[in-house]
Each structure stands twice: as C-alpha cells, then as structure tokens.
Amino acid sequence: MARSTNARRPATLASLAAELGVSRTTVSNAYNRPDQLSPELRRRVLETARRLGYPGPDPVARSLRTRKAGAVGLLLTENLSYAFRDPAAVGFLEGLALACEDAGQGLLLVPASPEREDVAAVHRAGVDGFVVYSVPDDDPHLAAVLERPVPTVVCDQPEIDSVDSVGIDDRAATTALARHLIELGHRRIGVVCMRLGRDRNDDFVPLERQRDAHFHVQRTRLTALADAFATVGVDWATVPVVERFDHTTASGESAAAQVLDRDPEITALICTSDILALGAMTEAGRRGLRVPQDLTVTGFDGIPEAERAGLTTVRQPVLEKGRAAGRLLLDSAEHGRPRRVTLDTELIVGRTSGQPRAAAQIWYGP
Amino acid sequence: MARSTNARRPATLASLAAELGVSRTTVSNAYNRPDQLSPELRRRVLETARRLGYPGPDPVARSLRTRKAGAVGLLLTENLSYAFRDPAAVGFLEGLALACEDAGQGLLLVPASPEREDVAAVHRAGVDGFVVYSVPDDDPHLAAVLERPVPTVVCDQPEIDSVDSVGIDDRAATTALARHLIELGHRRIGVVCMRLGRDRNDDFVPLERQRDAHFHVQRTRLTALADAFATVGVDWATVPVVERFDHTTASGESAAAQVLDRDPEITALICTSDILALGAMTEAGRRGLRVPQDLTVTGFDGIPEAERAGLTTVRQPVLEKGRAAGRLLLDSAEHGRPRRVTLDTELIVGRTSGQPRAAAQIWYGP
DNA sequence: TGGATGGACCGTAACGTTTCAGAACCAATA
DNA sequence: TATTGGTTCTGAAACGTTACGGTCCATCCA
Structure with missing residues (x-):
C-alpha cells in the first residue's frame, strides 16, 4: 500500500536542511534570526518547510537547548473547584497571569490535587520557576518544588530560607x-x-x-x-x-x-x-x-x-499579590538574600x- | 578562589552514572522503573543523587525523548483581566482544569494578548494539544495553533475541518x-x-x-x-x-x-x-x-x-463545556472524523x- | 593591489534523557 | 551437564534543537 506523504515520518529541522542542501544552523536561523541569512534563502527555507509539512522548530527541543521553558508553574494544592470558585484565588490567578503575560511567559497550572500524593507532576513540569500559593507547609508537593533547581516564590506561606515570598501581615x-x-x-x-x-x-x-x-x-x-x-x-x-x-x-x-x-x-x-x-x-x-x-x-x-x-x-x-509574585519570579536580577514583599491591608x-x-x-x- | 561545590556545573543523569560506575540506563531506571534494578543499587543511586545535588531527571529532556509534554495549552485571546472577571470564562477554565487534573495533565495558559500580534508564544508552548476558546476566527494565534502538529479542540468557534469542537447550539x-x-x-x-x-x-x-x-x-x-x-x-x-x-x-x-x-x-x-x-x-x-x-x-x-x-x-x-473540551482532547483514542459535542442550554x-x-x-x- | 570589513553560511558539540536489544550472571530444572 | 528462565545491568542510538567559533567570499577603500 502506498502511504500518503503525510503519513511518513515528520519533517525535522535536519531533514529540511538536508532537502535544501544547507546546514541546520541556516534553517534554525531562518526561524530565529532572519537577519542572519539572505531574504532569498529564507524564503526558500520557509517555502520548502511548508511543502514538507515542517511545523517549525520543536518547542521542547528548543527548550532543552536554550534551557528556557518559557513558562511559570503554579502550585496550588487546593481542589481546583474551590480555587476557581474563591474570588480571592481567582484574583490572585489573574494578577499572576497578567505578570506572566507582560513577560511573554506561559502559566502552567500543575495538577496537584490535595488527595493525590503523587508528586510526579511537579517533577514533570517544564517550567523556569514556580509560584506556590497557600499550600500546607508539610505538603509533599511543596517539598518537591523546593528540590527543583529553579527559582521559586511562595505566597501566603511561612517564610523559607533563600526563597522569595509575598504576603500580607x-x-x-x-x-x-x-x-x-x-x-x-x-x-x-x-x-x-x-x-x-x-x-x-x-x-x-x-x-x-x-x-x-x-x-x-x-x-x-x-x-x-x-x-x-x-x-x-x-x-x-x-x-x-x-x-x-x-x-x-x-x-x-x-x-x-x-x-x-x-x-x-x-x-x-x-x-x-x-x-x-x-x-x-x-x-x-x-x-x-x-x-x-x-x-x-x-x-x-x-x-x-x-x-x-x-x-x-x-x-x-489579591490581584496585586499575584502580580507581585509573578514579578518577583520573573525579575531575574541577581539578589543576595531572599526578597519579602508584604502588601497592605x-x-x-x-x-x-x-x-x-x-x-x-x-x-x-x- | 575556591568555589563551593554548589557552584560547579549541575549534576546530570550521566554524571551521576559516571560517579556510581553504572550505566545511564540504570540511573534512569532508578527513577522511572524501580522494579528494574535491585533495591540496594537503587538506594545507592538515590543517595548519591542527593549527595551530588542531582534533582532528578530533567523534565524537558524527558519530554524531548518521550514526545510527551504532559500539558495542555489553552489559547484564549482575550485580555486576561476580562477572562478572569467573566464568571462564564472562569467556569470554563474550571471545567477544563478539572479534566486536566483527572488526567494528570498540566494546563498551560498561553500568553496571547489580543493586541500582541506575536505568535511566538504559540510556537514556544511545550504542550501535547491545544484548547482554543472563543477567539476571533481570523486570529493569527488560532492559525498558529492549527499549524502545530498536535490535537486541538476548539470551543465556541466555527467548526473547522478535522478539528474536534465543543459548543452549544x-x-x-x-x-x-x-x-x-x-x-x-x-x-x-x-x-x-x-x-x-x-x-x-x-x-x-x-x-x-x-x-x-x-x-x-x-x-x-x-x-x-x-x-x-x-x-x-x-x-x-x-x-x-x-x-x-x-x-x-x-x-x-x-x-x-x-x-x-x-x-x-x-x-x-x-x-x-x-x-x-x-x-x-x-x-x-x-x-x-x-x-x-x-x-x-x-x-x-x-x-x-x-x-x-x-x-x-x-x-x-460552562463548566461542562470546559470539561468536555478537556476530555475530548485527552481522550487519545483514534477517531476518524472530527467529533462535535453540543451541550444543552x-x-x-x-x-x-x-x-x-x-x-x-x-x-x-x- | 593589498588589506580590512562584514555578510552569509557552516560543522561540531552539546542539551539530558529514554529506549531497545541484548549481555552477563545465577539458580533451578531436566 | 546442558538448558531454561529470570533478574540485573549495559551500550549505543536516538529525540530535535541551538550555541559557538569559525570559514569563505565579495566588496570597499586607499
């Protein structure tokens, strides 16, 4: 049986480069640094990509190489129903989402229900940092987050050494x-x-x-x-x-x-x-x-x-709390001691x- | 100047394997398939990992290899403020989040403000599928999503060939x-x-x-x-x-x-x-x-x-709409023609x- | 004509993991 | 003794990309 061209192994940057007879770098540049190659070649690359059904650089492979996931993880160990029904939590989410949007970062809701002891979701989350919002201080998910080598901001939590925090008095x-x-x-x-x-x-x-x-x-x-x-x-x-x-x-x-x-x-x-x-x-x-x-x-x-x-x-x-948490996390400037933001009530x-x-x-x- | 051990290049699965004198496979198995190695060796692996500060397998590298991101992307080209202030949108979000949580999948809010023509966020999103919720049918973000080779469910959108959809009449x-x-x-x-x-x-x-x-x-x-x-x-x-x-x-x-x-x-x-x-x-x-x-x-x-x-x-x-969208997306069973879910009003x-x-x-x- | 300049492109080396087919070993069976 | 079966571990090959440090060559200026 003849297979349609669609069914064959999906095109990659490398296969596209081979097809074009150029280096992978050039194809990569066609997508990421248009100024690094002639418009004519770029046009050819993009056209061939379309023809081969190449969907552009794979985000995961890119993340691996650049060491940037482009997203922030949010851990709220609360039954999600209650979280979305609590206007205070929604306001926090809104503020955090706004901060992320401003920075062009995604916001990943990590699936961690209170019942589920399974911490794998935290390990699996491809994120550049975590915001932890009001979880019990003995929650294993929190411990798992703190073990990940990414910046973290906790909110409405007890202060933790060397971890930024946001809250009220x-x-x-x-x-x-x-x-x-x-x-x-x-x-x-x-x-x-x-x-x-x-x-x-x-x-x-x-x-x-x-x-x-x-x-x-x-x-x-x-x-x-x-x-x-x-x-x-x-x-x-x-x-x-x-x-x-x-x-x-x-x-x-x-x-x-x-x-x-x-x-x-x-x-x-x-x-x-x-x-x-x-x-x-x-x-x-x-x-x-x-x-x-x-x-x-x-x-x-x-x-x-x-x-x-x-x-x-x-x-x-509440909205400011979310926004502050996001800003703190995304403001990657080096800071010696952990930062504490306390908002007015x-x-x-x-x-x-x-x-x-x-x-x-x-x-x-x- | 002597550097602290923390400052040195972070440990990887490979370096851990080298330190232990075992293969990478074995270290991988220690985390992912405990039954594949002796308890004694596993203990040694985990202990050495702790000592070297190895945080466990890198999620991005894992995703690259397994071709699974463990997350669903949500595209809602709405100013996020309005989205979070509209109870109907929040209800949808809740339903979708519940469906994702049930399946152990994360939910990634893709940063796509209506003003921003920048579609890069869609390209950068490391997700296994997309849910598109009520965006204009000529939105470039939507077009970008449809070009990604991942399953997609649209909601409150005109039907698109070969794309599942959820909505009401x-x-x-x-x-x-x-x-x-x-x-x-x-x-x-x-x-x-x-x-x-x-x-x-x-x-x-x-x-x-x-x-x-x-x-x-x-x-x-x-x-x-x-x-x-x-x-x-x-x-x-x-x-x-x-x-x-x-x-x-x-x-x-x-x-x-x-x-x-x-x-x-x-x-x-x-x-x-x-x-x-x-x-x-x-x-x-x-x-x-x-x-x-x-x-x-x-x-x-x-x-x-x-x-x-x-x-x-x-x-x-609205909640059911979100849940249905999530279920449709996560139910990976092969289906020939696009599925349409129409909910009652x-x-x-x-x-x-x-x-x-x-x-x-x-x-x-x- | 020589040298400097800068645009265009390339080759190699990671990034850190999982997978797969098998090797080595050991105990038990025939 | 040879065979079987099981456990435990290994080596090499992906997965698809981008960073880095180049080379090459046409052009420009003096």
Whole structure:
C-alpha cells in the first residue's frame, strides 16, 4: 500500500536542511534570526518547510537547548473547584497571569490535587520557576518544588530560607479586626476557619491543632485572635473554633450552625474568609438572628460579594499579590538574600459588626 | 578562589552514572522503573543523587525523548483581566482544569494578548494539544495553533475541518429567547453585543459588520435574532445594535445608554451576555426605567450573579463545556472524523422580561 | 593591489534523557 | 551437564534543537 506523504515520518529541522542542501544552523536561523541569512534563502527555507509539512522548530527541543521553558508553574494544592470558585484565588490567578503575560511567559497550572500524593507532576513540569500559593507547609508537593533547581516564590506561606515570598501581615490585619470587635464590646465569640491541615476535620479544633496548623495563614490568624482577646481576659480555650475542609459558603453555613449550637450566647462570629462569612450570614438569617444586632459576623479577604453584602472584613489586594509574585519570579536580577514583599491591608468596617446586646445596654442603659 | 561545590556545573543523569560506575540506563531506571534494578543499587543511586545535588531527571529532556509534554495549552485571546472577571470564562477554565487534573495533565495558559500580534508564544508552548476558546476566527494565534502538529479542540468557534469542537447550539438558544420576547409582544428592540472583531468598535454596528463578525458566537446570535424577528415583520436594519470591546458591566451600562439614546421607544434590550445585561439594568435604573414594566432586559450565559438578579437569560453549562473540551482532547483514542459535542442550554425566564406597555394594553385594556 | 570589513553560511558539540536489544550472571530444572 | 528462565545491568542510538567559533567570499577603500 502506498502511504500518503503525510503519513511518513515528520519533517525535522535536519531533514529540511538536508532537502535544501544547507546546514541546520541556516534553517534554525531562518526561524530565529532572519537577519542572519539572505531574504532569498529564507524564503526558500520557509517555502520548502511548508511543502514538507515542517511545523517549525520543536518547542521542547528548543527548550532543552536554550534551557528556557518559557513558562511559570503554579502550585496550588487546593481542589481546583474551590480555587476557581474563591474570588480571592481567582484574583490572585489573574494578577499572576497578567505578570506572566507582560513577560511573554506561559502559566502552567500543575495538577496537584490535595488527595493525590503523587508528586510526579511537579517533577514533570517544564517550567523556569514556580509560584506556590497557600499550600500546607508539610505538603509533599511543596517539598518537591523546593528540590527543583529553579527559582521559586511562595505566597501566603511561612517564610523559607533563600526563597522569595509575598504576603500580607496576617497578624497585624487580624489584630486590627480583633481590636475593632473588642472595642465594640465583644467578649464571647466564636470562630470559623478554613482547613488547618491536609486531613479533613470538619469539627471543633482543639488548641493543639490550632497551634500545629499546617496552613500558615490560618494559624497566624487564629494566634492573632487568641492573643488579642487574651488582652481583655478572654480565655481562648473556651472559644469555640470550628474548621471546614471545603472552602464554600455551604461550609460557612454548617460551621456557623455548629458554633451557634455549642454556644448560642456568642455575640460575634469571626470567619477567616469572606466565603465562610457569607455562609455564616445565611445561617444567622435562618435562625432569625439579626446581623449585627443579634450577631456580629466578620470575614477576611474583601471580595466584591462581601463588599456588596456590607460585610465587615479585611481587604487584601489579591490581584496585586499575584502580580507581585509573578514579578518577583520573573525579575531575574541577581539578589543576595531572599526578597519579602508584604502588601497592605485595610480593615473594612461594614454593616455586619456592631455592639453586642450586653454592651449596648452599658452604653445606652439608664 | 575556591568555589563551593554548589557552584560547579549541575549534576546530570550521566554524571551521576559516571560517579556510581553504572550505566545511564540504570540511573534512569532508578527513577522511572524501580522494579528494574535491585533495591540496594537503587538506594545507592538515590543517595548519591542527593549527595551530588542531582534533582532528578530533567523534565524537558524527558519530554524531548518521550514526545510527551504532559500539558495542555489553552489559547484564549482575550485580555486576561476580562477572562478572569467573566464568571462564564472562569467556569470554563474550571471545567477544563478539572479534566486536566483527572488526567494528570498540566494546563498551560498561553500568553496571547489580543493586541500582541506575536505568535511566538504559540510556537514556544511545550504542550501535547491545544484548547482554543472563543477567539476571533481570523486570529493569527488560532492559525498558529492549527499549524502545530498536535490535537486541538476548539470551543465556541466555527467548526473547522478535522478539528474536534465543543459548543452549544447558539442559534437554537437565541431563537428560543427571541420567541419568548416575540410572544410577550416585543417588536421594537435594541441589542447590546460583545466585540465582533479584533478591532475596537464601541459603537453602533452596521449590518455588514454584523454579517462579517469574526466572533462566531456573537455572529450566530445576531443572525438568529434577526431571523426570528424577521418572522414577525421586524426590519432588522432598523434595530439598533451596539457593540462593546471590553466585556464589563461598565460596557453594558454605556452600551445600553447608547441604544436608549438612539431609540427611547424600545421595549426590550437584548444583551448577548449576562455581564452586559447586568450593566444594562444599572443603566435602566439610572434612567428611572422599571424592569420589566418599562424595559425588558435579557442576557446570555446564566452566571450566578444573573440568577440572583432574576435575569431572563439562557443558561449554558460552562463548566461542562470546559470539561468536555478537556476530555475530548485527552481522550487519545483514534477517531476518524472530527467529533462535535453540543451541550444543552435552557431558557431561564426571570423577572426582567415582561410584556411591553403597548402589548399590556392589548391584554388588559377595556 | 593589498588589506580590512562584514555578510552569509557552516560543522561540531552539546542539551539530558529514554529506549531497545541484548549481555552477563545465577539458580533451578531436566 | 546442558538448558531454561529470570533478574540485573549495559551500550549505543536516538529525540530535535541551538550555541559557538569559525570559514569563505565579495566588496570597499586607499
């Protein structure tokens, strides 16, 4: 059977050069450095390439030779569904994508689901650097990234020696939020937080688990809350803290319910993300609790939906965070010590925080 | 000056083999096929690797040899900001990312801004296939993708010979929407659509430009509207159609204003996306027009925000679209003719469509 | 006419890996 | 003892490209 010309072994730069009777270098130059050969020869090369079905230099072979992949890897060990549904994560992604686009670099989403222990995807990623966004500090994927000999920027992670990082001052931001609540008079509070480790624990969080939390951001916020409320005599051990693995409004609802079931007397429910807070508001409404008269609810992030809802929260510049991470990674200038970028946050006092009933009596009482 | 051992030329599989006095094959096997060598030797290999700082097989070299990049390229020639701000696009991305994750493949966002004529990024992308999402049919990036000898799936694009595609029946969906409005009695309408070509034209759209629109989806929807309204005697040439380059609610606002300025008598404003429709509602409110009593507004996509707003729209399964595109691309089974996946849509009649004033008089008059 | 200049092109040597067919060895079987 | 079968390891050949350091030759100027 005669084979069509298409079916034969695909053309390469070398075969094209042979066909033309020129050197491989010349063919390479025809694509990469048009000024290095005569226009006439270049035309012939390109025409012959078309005739032979040569699709141009193979990107992988090129990468091998030039030692440049032209892409940045993004590691976010989060179930991708949640990542794309969390406006804060999407904003980060947008910022990072913009930085990459500006630099003409691709952005590779590395397939690393939390369940999958398989680190091979990290090894297989052909990238010039990694951005690691909010993964547990004991995640094997993170370890695998750090073993790769490429620059890395971590974001919302504990600082690592000799690795650049981007983040906010979670402690200061949380402290400001806590002070706001303290000044309003809240002393009996509950907390809803995101997952604290790689294992699922949709339940109350013992002090030990809070202290050993593997998500740096969550741990820092909890500690800051504990410290702030300690200054006004609140025993943190008595504060109900509930954790949710899935980062959804539904989680916020059920977690709020769990806290309120345990201690119906709390006057404020502090959530470590807006998504959770929005769910908590739903649950409050379901119980006939008015916000903020009966219950103060706060979030964290400052996503648009929270703003619309008038949520008291901490706004953080998520897009800038992504952009900063990208810039840091792509700015290849030599730098001795690791660079740290800390972005500003802003306490947004909305309509969901107010004085607790008891405090209100003190203020407005006889 | 003595150099630290770190500064010397990085270790490779070959140098590691030399150090150990074994063949390269054996070292390769130590990483990729542990069952092919004795546990003892494997331990030695891995230990020596650690000592020499060998980070494991280079992913690019591996890709060159295996002819697998382990990643899928996504081409969306849209300003990335708008892509990440459009819930429909994010939903698509989520679906595609899920499909890739399931298959253990990476997802590479190819940096191709609409302004940038530079197609090099497409050539440079080390991927096993491409997904092309809603780019103009004359986009040079698309042409570059089609020249690459890798499988491709196009989405929301005109069908291309021998290329798989995913989409919805835009014509049928739009026709259903138009019929709904026609049955309500609307005859005098205005249209707000997304951009129709690579050039910016934030203005009214002549018939010719509608017909020659390079965005398949927009073109199809406009044609379907024209045909549907033609059946009830509406001369499409008299229908104000306004285009906006940027896909934002602000665009929806200004476009609605432009239409209403031109013809304040219209009873329905049809927008080809929910984002635009939400903006149009804002503008209607600003003018004191009640929706739907004074003005009917419709969208397209069925994003959550539209649902909350009670928008009359067409819901399309954006996540499924992304997932289907990914599955199609990654299902490497040989298939003769190109595959076409058409997903179902649903007309959502919300609170933003009603009878026009004139029609209402007919119904409820004396 | 000699020498300098610069454009056009070339040959070789990597880049770091996987694959494939087999070699060497050893134990067990006939 | 010869044969078989299995495990463990090897050598050489790709995979397709670009970097580097040239050579060659026509042209220009003095």
